Amino acid sequence: MQTIEQLLESKDIRVTVMRLLIYKFLAEKQVAVTLSDIENAFEKADRTTLYRTIKTFEEKDIVHQIDDGTGITKYALCEKGCNCEIETDLHLHFHCNNCNETICLTEHKIPQIKVPDGFVSENVNLVVKGICDKCSR
Amino acid sequence: MQTIEQLLESKDIRVTVMRLLIYKFLAEKQVAVTLSDIENAFEKADRTTLYRTIKTFEEKDIVHQIDDGTGITKYALCEKGCNCEIETDLHLHFHCNNCNETICLTEHKIPQIKVPDGFVSENVNLVVKGICDKCSR
DNA sequence: ATAACAAATGCACTTCCATTGCACTTACTA
DNA sequence: TAGTAAGTGCAATGGAAGTGCATTTGTTAT
Numbered sequence: 001m002q003t004i005e006q007l008l009e010s011k012d013i014r015v016t017v018m019r020l021l022i023y024k025f026l027a028e029k030q031v032a033v034t035l036s037d038i039e040n041a042f043e044k045a046d047r048t049t050l051y052r053t054i055k056t057f058e059e060k061d062i063v064h065q066i067d068d069g070t071g072i073t074k075y076a077l078c079e080k081g082c083n084c085e086i087e088t089d090l091h092l093h094f095h096c097n098n099c100n101e102t103i104c105l106t107e108h109k110i111p112q113i114k115v116p117d118g119f120v121s122e123n124v125n126l127v128v129k130g131i132c133d134k135c136s137r
Numbered sequence: 138m139q140t141i142e143q144l145l146e147s148k149d150i151r152v153t154v155m156r157l158l159i160y161k162f163l164a165e166k167q168v169a170v171t172l173s174d175i176e177n178a179f180e181k182a183d184r185t186t187l188y189r190t191i192k193t194f195e196e197k198d199i200v201h202q203i204d205d206g207t208g209i210t211k212y213a214l215c216e217k218g219c220n221c222e223i224e225t226d227l228h229l230h231f232h233c234n235n236c237n238e239t240i241c242l243t244e245h246k247i248p249q250i251k252v253p254d255g256f257v258s259e260n261v262n263l264v265v266k267g268i269c270d271k272c273s274r
Numbered sequence: 275a276t277a278a279c280a281a282a283t284g285c286a287c288t289t290c291c292a293t294t295g296c297a298c299t300t301a302c303t304a
Numbered sequence: 305t306a307g308t309a310a311g312t313g314c315a316a317t318g319g320a321a322g323t324g325c326a327t328t329t330g331t332t333a334t
Contacts, residue, residue, distance in 0.1 A: 014330075016282065035320075046284045051321080053282090069204045069262050071292085072320070094256060111248050113263070118270025119231060125206055126250070127262045133255025151301075153311065172291080183313045188292075190311090208321085209291070 011060040018045060022053050023062075023077075032066045032074035032093070032102040068095040068102040068127050076104050090124050096132035103132060148197040155182060159190050160199075160214075169203045169211035169230070169239040205232040205239040205264050213241050233269035240269060 004023050005015050013019065025041055026033065038050045054075055057063040066074045090110045095102045110126050141160050145152050162178055163170065175187045191212055194200040203211045229247055232239045247263050 014281070016330080018283080048285080048322090049283050056282095067204065067206045071204070071208075071210070073208075092250065094252060097259065105253065108251070108253075111250075113229065113248075113265055114245070115231060115265055115267070116242065116245070116270065118273055119265075120268040120273050121265050122234065122267035123265070125262075125264045125266070128250055128252055128256075128258050128260070129262070130252070130259035131257040133253065136255055136257050151310065153301080155312075185293085185314080186312050193311095 007062075011062060013056060013060055013062070018049060019053055019056075022050065023057075026063065026075070026077045029076075030103070032068070032076040032104065034072050034074050036072075066093050066102055066104070066127075067125060068093055069129070070095070070100070070102075074102050076102075079104075079106050090126070092126040092128060094132060095127055095129045096135055097129055098131050098135040101132065102127075144199075148199060150193060150197055150199070155186060156190055156193075159187065160194075163200065163212070163214045166213075167240070169205070169213040169241065171209050171211050173209075203230050203239055203241075203264075204262065205230055206266070207232070207237070207239075211239050213239075216241075216243050229263040229265060231269060232264055232266045233272055234266055235268050235272040238269065239264075 002010075004020055004027075008015050008019060008023070021042065022038065025038065029037075035047070035051060035054065038054070039045075039047050042050065054063060058065060058075070061078060063075045063077055066076060068074060091104060091106045092108050092110055093102055094105055105128075110124050113121060113124055115121050139147075141157055141164075142152050145156060145160070150156065158179065159175065162175065166174075172184070172188060172191065175191070176182075176184055179187065191200060195202060195212070198215060200212045201215055203213060205211060228241060228243045229245050230239055231242055247261050250258065250261055252258050
């Protein structure tokens with residue numbers, strides 16, 4: 001079990017207090033979060049810092065960006081072994097129309113999508129919308 | 138073959154010059170367009186009018202909204218028989234990373250997606266990104 | 275230890291798109 | 305044809321993303 005510090009270092013990310021806090025925040029959350037969510041959780045920190053931290057995490061494949069169709073980009077921690085940069089590893093996201101939360105269904109891989117001749121598929125984004133398990137109970 | 142006027146009337150949309158023009162514009166386009174695209178095509182018209190016209194069309198299922206991940210919402214005319222409000226009729230969209238255009242692949246239905254127990258799927262949004270046939274030649 | 279440098283942070287500002295309120299105009303209806 | 309409802313145009317707002325620059329913090333080499 002490696003510490004967060006070790007994880008960050010292994011990804012060539014300098015360890016700072018802010019980054020540790022943001023990482024922990026993301027780790028606690030089971031759902032994808034918006035920048036505003038993070039902002040509200042860290043009222044003392046500047047939005048720019050949070051923004052750039054997330055961008056750094058994204059570049060280094062610590063978080064991945066999710067576009068769930070709400071118009072606001074969300075972010076979620078990559079799971080161990082999540083190779084979100086590799087096309088074949090893409091998982092789908094579930095957006096709850098009730099609680100408005102977006103969840104990574106990591107174990108649900110996206111089926112191979114056929115595109116017409118001449119089209120080259122590089123990337124697939126699949127969002128299922130509906131009611132999540134918490135809300136459907 | 139029904140005229141555009143008849144189509145609009147059948148959907149309870151009052152026929153106006155502006156609406157006819159916007160409909161024709163959308164019909165000519167083979168790709169999904171942004172509000173700005175429409176705005177540029179009708180420099181004399183106000184942005185608000187275009188915006189609200191599109192929203193009206195959307196409510197009446199004449200156009201459907203596409204979120205291709207560029208952050209800018211696009212719109213495309215529903216094909217005849219396109220029941221975009223019905224889950225099983227969802228088609229996928231292809232976004233070209235080169236020319237930045239988004240195309241409805243109407244004939245490509247989205248495969249049935251399985252979600253975990255407790256989750257209720259109401260809607261599926263699938264965007265494939267890559268290179269379109271025009272750009273890959 | 276500390277000077278020097280690089281990276282991280284905070285503040286202010288900008289841009290872009292979506293959306294709304296209100297006044298005015300156009301189109302249907304009695 | 306007058307009255308009313310809907311459509312349109314102008315102005316303004318708001319939210320989110322992104323950038324420039326000064327300041328602070330952390331790292332490295334002397």
